[in-house]
Amino acid sequence: MPEGHSPGSGAAKDQGPRVQSRKSLDQSGQGRKHQDRSGRGRKAQDQRGREQRDQGKGDQDRILQVKKLCHRLCPDCVGRKRRGEHRDLLSQRPHWSVLRREEQHRQIDLGERVPFDIALPLPAKDRGFADTAEGIELFREMFSCQRCGRCCFTPGAGLMLEKGDYERISRFLGSRKKLRALCRYDRQEGVWILKQPCPFYDRSMGCTIYPVRPLTCTQYPLHPPLKEMPFHLAVDAFCPAARSLAKETLGWWIICENNWARLLQNMDSPRFPARTYRDREMTADL
Ligand code: SF4
Ligand code: SF4
Structure with a gap:
């Protein structure tokens, strides 16, 4: 596969689309409208900006921590996806994979022309643990070149x-x-x-x-996990079979997201097993 379709050029968000082109990634820091030009107003605005950035970073750290924990603490997620349990969950609450299905498919199809990677709702192999290959196994079973x-x-x-x-x-x-x-x-x-x-x-x-x-x-088409989704498998959107698989498994994200929400709720509990894993190496591979 061409080097031009290199890993990490796309990204996944925690909600909604699991694909993002390099171009849209670069559009994040847009100029502020309606800027207050007085000194006091500017100071207050700067302070608010700092607080928002700190809050945003704190949220990102928590979500990353949750993804790490999910990787280790929800070992049956692959089994649940294999059994199709996402269908029940999708019938119980609205989900972006259904509501914005066409938009998602359009974004995935951009892989034909724009180089990016797509995160899949399957855990990558965890280097620190020998028993975490189920995600790759299910990927291999489903992927059809x-x-x-x-x-x-x-x-x-x-x-x-x-x-x-x-x-x-x-x-x-x-x-x-x-x-x-x-x-x-x-x-x-x-x-x-x-x-x-x-x-x-x-x-x-x-x-x-x-x-x-x-x-x-x-x-191929597996690429190293994306920076934003470091514990999930990622595929090259250039491959048509990978794009088909990404579309087929969009609904599986509801299982991941439910796990993340549950972990977030429990994170502050003193009995939460986060403590067990806090100091362990948590790096994932293909
Ligand atoms: S699979 Fe074979 S033909 Fe294709 S890029 Fe690799 S070496 Fe070349
Ligand atoms: S389907 Fe994907 S992996 Fe198979 S030959 Fe085409 S680009 Fe390569």
Whole structure:
């Protein structure tokens, strides 16, 4: 997949859309209208601004904490989604995934032209714990590659070869020289970059090095989690099968959101298990 479709270029919000283009991310700091030009008014306004920013940051920290806890404390969320429990919840209260379905789909479809990633309502694997692969397992069960080859033949800046990819593919080709001719070396990063469109893609046969393809290709369309949703799987919106899956699972967010609301309510309870996890490493992977 082209490097141009790199992770982290999109973002997910806590409510509503789970996709956001880079352009709309950049539009956050708009100028204030009706500015009070007197000194006292400006001071009061600055103070209010500071308080709002502090409040906003505090809220963001709490929500991030809740997402971390949700990742560890709601282990059955994958089972509940697998069983389709979101349907009952959706029939009980209005939800953006139903009310704004068309708008959501339109945003997701922008992935055809604009590079961004989409967070999925599935937990990423937690590096600190061995038993958190259910999210990826369900993703793999549901993801159905359309074999369109877009991730292989679309021109891009190149595909970075991970440690081990270079040796494995060279052995498969029977020559390091052959592979070198298809790559460029990035001195700054110290890595080999496979040129794009991928020279190993054949329109009729597909990937001609499939058994030894680069690690990135084996994981595609999964990308590292988004900064705003660091404990959820993220996919490249460029992939049509990933876009279909993102649409199909929009309603699953109601299960996540209910869990988050419950955790937020309980957060200040002295018996809340947050204390158990407060000091543990909480980092998630694909
Ligand atoms: S559906 Fe996605 S993963 Fe499959 S070939 Fe197309 S772009 Fe690649
Ligand atoms: S190595 Fe194979 S799977 Fe990876 S981009 Fe090239 S053709 Fe596609």
